[in-house]
Amino acid sequence: xxxxxxxxxxxxxxxxxxxxxxxxxxxxxxxxxxxxxxxxxxxxxxxxxxxxxxxxxxxxxxxxxxxxxxxxxxxxxxxxxxxxxxxxxxxxxxxxxxxxxxxxxxxxxxxxxxxxxxxxxxxxxxxxxxxxxxxxxxxxxxxxxxxxxxxxxxxxxxxxxxxxxxxxxxxxxxxxxxxxxxxxxxxxxxxxxxxxxxxxxxxxxxxxxxxxxxxxxxxxxxxxxxxxxxxxxxxxxxxxxxxxxxxxxxxxxxxxxxxxxxxxxxxxxxxxxxxxxxxxxxxxxxxxxxxxxxxxxxxxxxxxxxxxxxxxxxxxxxxxxxxxxxxxxxxxxxxxxxxxxxxxxxxxxxxxxxxxxxxxxxxxxxxxxxxxxxxxxxxxxxxxxxxxxxxxxxxxxxxxxxxxxxxxxxxxxxxxxxxxxxxxxxxxxxxxxxxxxxxxxxxxxxxxxxxxxxxxxxxxxxxxxxxxxxxxxxxxxxxxxx
Numbered sequence: 001x002x003x004x005x006x007x008x009x010x011x012x013x014x015x016x017x018x019x020x021x022x023x024x025x026x027x028x029x030x031x032x033x034x035x036x037x038x039x040x041x042x043x044x045x046x047x048x049x050x051x052x053x054x055x056x057x058x059x060x061x062x063x064x065x066x067x068x069x070x071x072x073x074x075x076x077x078x079x080x081x082x083x084x085x086x087x088x089x090x091x092x093x094x095x096x097x098x099x100x101x102x103x104x105x106x107x108x109x110x111x112x113x114x115x116x117x118x119x120x121x122x123x124x125x126x127x128x129x130x131x132x133x134x135x136x137x138x139x140x141x142x143x144x145x146x147x148x149x150x151x152x153x154x155x156x157x158x159x160x161x162x163x164x165x166x167x168x169x170x171x172x173x174x175x176x177x178x179x180x181x182x183x184x185x186x187x188x189x190x191x192x193x194x195x196x197x198x199x200x201x202x203x204x205x206x207x208x209x210x211x212x213x214x215x216x217x218x219x220x221x222x223x224x225x226x227x228x229x230x231x232x233x234x235x236x237x238x239x240x241x242x243x244x245x246x247x248x249x250x251x252x253x254x255x256x257x258x259x260x261x262x263x264x265x266x267x268x269x270x271x272x273x274x275x276x277x278x279x280x281x282x283x284x285x286x287x288x289x290x291x292x293x294x295x296x297x298x299x300x301x302x303x304x305x306x307x308x309x310x311x312x313x314x315x316x317x318x319x320x321x322x323x324x325x326x327x328x329x330x331x332x333x334x335x336x337x338x339x340x341x342x343x344x345x346x347x348x349x350x351x352x353x354x355x356x357x358x359x360x361x362x363x364x365x366x367x368x369x370x371x372x373x374x375x376x377x378x379x380x381x382x383x384x385x386x387x388x389x390x391x392x393x394x395x396x397x398x399x400x401x402x403x404x405x406x407x408x409x410x411x412x413x414x415x416x417x418x419x420x421x422x423x424x425x426x427x428x429x430x431x432x433x434x435x436x437x438x439x440x441x442x443x444x445x446x447x448x449x450x451x452x453x454x455x456x457x458x459x460x461x462x463x464x465x466x467x468x469x470x471x472x473x474x475x476x477x478x479x480x481x482x
Contacts, residue, residue, distance in 0.1 A: 001043060003046050006043060006044055006045070006046055007046075007108070007111075009040060009043055009044045010113075011041065011044065011112075011113040011114075011115075011116055012033065012037040012038075012040055012041040012116060012119070014030050014031070014032075014033070014116070014119055015030070015031040015032070015033075015034075016029055016030055016031060016331075017029050017031065019331075019334035019335050019336075022189065022335065023304055023305060023335035023336055024305060025189075025305065026187065026188040026189050026272045026305055027188070027189065028188070028189055028190070028192055029189050029190065029331055030094070030122075032119075032122060032123060032126060033119055033120070033122075033123045038070055038119075038120060038123040038124075039070065039071060039073060041115065041116050041119065041120055042067045042068070042070035042071035042115075042120060043071050044108065044115050044116075045063075045064060045067045045068065045071065045115045046107055046108065047064050047068060048064065048107055051063060051064045052105040052106070052107070053102040053103070053105050053106050053115075053117060054102070055105065056101040056102040056103075056104060056105040057101060057102045057446075058101070058446050058447055058449060058450025058453075059085060059086050059092075059157070059446065059449050059450050059453050060085055060453070061082065061085040061086050061089075061102075061121070062081055062084075062085055063102060063117055065081050066078045066081040066082045066120075066121075066124060067115065067117070067120055069081060070120055070123070070124060075124060075127050075128075075131070076131075076132065078124045079124055079125075079127065079128035079132055082121065082124050082125065082128075083125075083128065083136075086121075086449075087156065087157055087160030087161065087199070087202075087203060088153065088156060088157060088160075088199050088449065089121050089122075089124065089125035089128075090122065090125035090126060090129060090195045090198065090199050091153070091182060091191060091195065091196060091199055091445065092118070092121060092445065092446055092449070093118055093119070093120075093121035093122025093123070093124075093125050093126075094118075094122055094190060094191050094195070095186060095190060095191050095445050096118055096121075096444070096445060096446040097325050097444055097446070098117050098118035099114075099325070099326065099327075101446070102117045103115065103116075103117050103118070129198050136164070136205070136206050138206070138207065139164060139165060139166040140166050141166050141167075141168065142165065142166040142167050142463065142464070143168075144167045144168065144232045144233070144463045144464075145167070145168045145169075145170070145230060145231045145232050146159075146162050146167050146168070146169050146170075146231060146232065146233045146234070146235065146459060146463075147169075147170055147171075147172060147225045147229070147231040147233075147234045147235070148162075148169060148170070148171040148172070148234075148235045148237060149172055149216045149222075149234065149235065149236045149237060149238050149404070150171075150172075150173065150174075150180055150236070150237040150238035150239055150436070150438075151171045151172075151173040151178035151179060151180050151200075151210055151212075152179070152180025152181050152182060152237060152238075152239050152436065152437075152448065153180065153181070153182060153436070153445045153446075153448045153449045153452065154237035154239075154435050154436030154437075154448035154449060154451050154452035155171055155180065155235065155237035155238075155436070155452065156171070156178075156179075156180075156199075156200065156203060156452070157448075157449040157452030157453050157456070158235045158237065158435070158452035158453070158455055158456045158459070159171050159203060159208045159452075160203050160206060160208065161452070161453055161456035161457070162456045162459060162460065163203070163206045163207045163208050164206070165456075165460050167459075167460070167463065168207070168209075169207070169208050169209065170208075170209045170210075170211060170231075171208060171209065171210045171211070172211055172214040172216055172219075172220070173210060173211065173212045173213075173214065174212075174213070174214065174215045174216070174238070175212065175213075175268070176212050176213055177212065177268060178200055178210045178212060179193075179196045179197070179200060180239060181239060181241070181445070182196045182445070183196055183267065183268050184260075184263060184264040184267050184268040185260070185263050185264070185267065185295065185298070186263075186267065186298065187263065187266065187267055187272075187298050187301065187302050188267065188272060189301070189305070190298065190328075193267070215403070216236075216238065216404055217403040217404035217405075217406070217407040217408070218403065218407075221407045221408060222234055222236070222404070222407075222408040222411070222429070222432060223408070223409070226431065226432070232431065232463055233431045233432070233433065233459050233462060233463060234431065234432045234433065235433045235434065235435065235452075235455055235456075235459060236404065236419060236427070236432065236433070236434040236435075236438060237434070237435055237436045237438065237448070237451075237452060238401070238404055238438055239436060239437045239438055239448075240398050240399055240400045240401070240418070240437035240438055240441060240442050241260060241398055241401060241437075242398055242399050242400060242401040243258030243259070243260045243261070243394070243398055244394075244396055244397040244398055244399055245258065245394055245396075246290070246345065246394060246396060248345060248346055248347055248348065249347045249348065250347055250348025250349060250350060250356075251348060251394075253348055253350040253354055253355065253356045253392075254282075254350075254354050254355045254356065255282055255284070255355050255356035255390055255391045255392060256348060256356060256391075256392050256393075256394070257281075257391065257392070257393045257394070258393070258394055258395075259289075259291070259295045259296065259298075259299045259393055259394065259395035260398065262281060262299055262302070262303075262393050263295070263298060263299060263302065265279050265280070265281050266281060266302050266306070271306075272302070272305070272306070281306065281391075282390070282391055283306070283307065284303070284306075284307075284308055284389070284390035284391035285307070285308065285309060285390060286308065286309075286310060286312075286388055286389040286390050286391075287300070287303035287304075287308035287310075287311050287312065287389060287390070287391045287392075287393065288312045288314060288345075288359050288387055288389040288391070288392050288393070289303065289311070289312070289313050289314070289392075289393045289395055290313075290314045290315070290344075290345050290392075290393070290394055290395060290396060291313075291315065291394070291395030291396050291397075292313075292315040292316075292317065292321070292322040292323055292324060293322075293323045293324050293395065293397075294323075294324045294325060294328055295395045296313060296315070296324065296395035296396075297313070297324045297325075297328040297329065297332055298328075298395075299393045299395050300312070300313045300332060300337050300393075301328075301331070301332050301335060301337060303391070303393070304335055304336060304337055308391075309336075310336075310338045311336075311337050311338065312337070312338040312339075312340055312387060312389070313332070313337055313338070313339050313340065314340045314343050314344070314345060314359075314361060314387070315339070315340070315341050315342075315343070316342065316343065316344040316364050316377040317341070317342065317364070317366065317374060317375070317377050318341050318342055318366065319339070319341055321366075321374045321375065340361070340387065342363060342364045342365065342366070342377070343361045343362070343363055343364060344361060344362055344364055344377065344379070345359045345360070345361050345392075346360055346361065346362050346384070347359070347360040348360075348392055349386065355390070356389060356390060356391060356392050357388065357389075357390075358386045358387060358388045358389060359386070359387050359389055359392055360384055360385070360386050361384070361385060361386070361387060362379050362380065362383055362384050362385075363379075363380045363383035363385075364377040364378060364379055364380065365377070365378050365380055366378070397442055398437075398442045399416065399417065399441075399442075400413075400416065400417035400418050400419075400437075400438055400441075402417055405417065405419065408429070408432075410428060410429050411427055411428060411429055411432070412427065412428040416441070418438060418439055418440070418441060419434040419438050419439050420439075421433070421434050421435075421439055423471040424458045424462075424469035424471050425439075425451070425454060425455040425458050425469075426458070426462075426469050430467065431462065431467070433455050433458065433459055433469075434455075435448070435451030435452055435454070435455045436448035436451050436452065439451065458471075
C-alpha cells in the first residue's frame with residue numbers, strides 16, 4: 001500500500017465500556033481491538049526508514065517491524081518481535097504513556113493522529129497469551145547467579161532479559177504476591193491482575209525464580225546475598241513506595257489514607273470485591289483525593305467504583321498542568337468524578353469521635369513557572385472553604401524507603417535517599433546495580449522497565465568480562481538486548 005493510501009486511513013478507536021456502567025464495576029475499561037481493527041490500524045504505519053518512534057520507546061521495541069507483521073496478519077511473527085524486545089508487553093500496552101513517547105514521535109502525528117502503537121502492542125500481547133506457548137528457546141546456562149530485589153516492572157524486566165542470556169535469576173519480593181506496583185498500585189479496571197500474573201508466569205517459564213515474603217534489608221541484606229548466598233551480581237529495584245504526606249493538620253484522623261495504602265487494600269488485598277475480603281477500606285459516601293497524577297486519578301476512580309458520590313479530586317493547578325495521562329483524565333470525567341481545580345487542602349477537619357468530616361481548602365491562582373516549567377500555584381488570601389468528606393486520600397507522591405539502604409554498608413545515596421549509580425548503572429558497591437524508582441524517584445512503569453533492560457545488558461557484560469560493566473551509551477552496540 002502506498003503512503004498516500006495509508007494516510008487516508010483514520011485511527012481506529014479503542015472500544016470502551018460505557019461510562020455509567022464501568023463507574024460501578026472493576027472490569028477493564030478498554031476492551032481491546034478486534035482483529036479487523038488491529039489490521040486496519042497497522043496499515044496506517046508508514047514504515048519509516050528512520051523510525052523515530054523506536055527512539056521514543058525506553059525499551060527499544062522494533063515498532064515498525066511488529067506492526068508490519070500485524071498488517072500482514074502474521075501475528076506469530078509480531079509476537080516474536082514484540083516479546084523479543086519487551087518482556088511485559090501486555091502491561092505496557094495498557095499503562096505505558098505512548099502518547100508522550102513513541103506515538104508523540106510518530107510522523108503521522110504532525111498531520112493528524114499517530115499510529116496506535118500501544119493499542120497494537122496490547123493486541124499482539126493478548127493474542128500471544130491465548131495462542132502461543134513457545135515464545136522462548138532456553139539458552140545454554142552461563143553458571144552465573146543474579147539476585148533481583150523487587151518484582152516490579154524494573155526488576156521483572158531485568159530478570160527476563162538476564163534469563164534470555166542464560167543466567168540463573170532469583171527475584172526477591174517483599175510482599176506475598178509478585179508484581180510490585182503493577183499489582184498493588186494500578187487498579188483492575190486499567191491493568192487486570194490476571195494480565196500481570198500471566199506475564200510473570202511467562203518469565204517463570206523462562207527460568208526466572210521468584211521468592212515472595214522476603215524483605216531485603218531484614219530477611220537478608222545485600223552483603224548476605226553476595227557473601228553467603230553466592231550471587232555474582234545484584235540488581236536493586238525495590239522502588240520508592242514510602243508515601244509522602246502534605247504535613248497539614250488533621251492527618252492523624254480516622255479516614256485519612258495514603259494513596260498507596262488505599263490502592264494496595266483495594267488492588268492487592270481484594271477490597272474491590274465489595275466486602276468479600278479480610279482487608280477492606282472504610283465505606284464512604286463522600287471521598288476527597290488530593291493530587292493530579294495517575295495515582296490520584298486511580299484513587300478517585302477507585303473510590304467512585306466503591307460507591308463514593310461525590311468522588312472529588314482536588315488539584316492545586318489547572319487541568320492543563322495535570323501530569324496524569326489525558327486518557328485517564330477523560331475517563332474520570334466521563335465516570336462522574338468531580339474536579340476541584342486550582343484548590344489546595346490546608347486542614348483536615350474531624351468530628352467528636354476522631355473521624356474525618358470535611359477538608360478545608362484554599363483557592364489558588366497560577367503565578368510564575370517553577371523548576372518543573374509549570375506555573376507555580378499561589379494561595380488566594382481569604383478564599384478558604386470546606387468540602388465535606390468521610391475519607392481523605394493523599395496522592396501527592398512517594399519517596400525511597402530507607403530499610404534496604406540503611407542496612408547496606410558502603411551503599412551511597414543522595415540527599416533524598418535514592419541510590420546513586422554510575423554510567424554503567426552500578427552502585428558504589430562492585431557487582432551491585434540499581435534502577436527504577438529507587439534511583440530516579442517515582443516515575444512511569446516504562447521508564448523503570450527501560451532501566452531494567454539497560455542494566456541487564458550492563459550486568460551481563462560484567463558477568464562475562466571479569467567484573468567490567470558497560471556504560472549505557474555502549475550497551476546497544478556491544479551487547480545486543482535481544
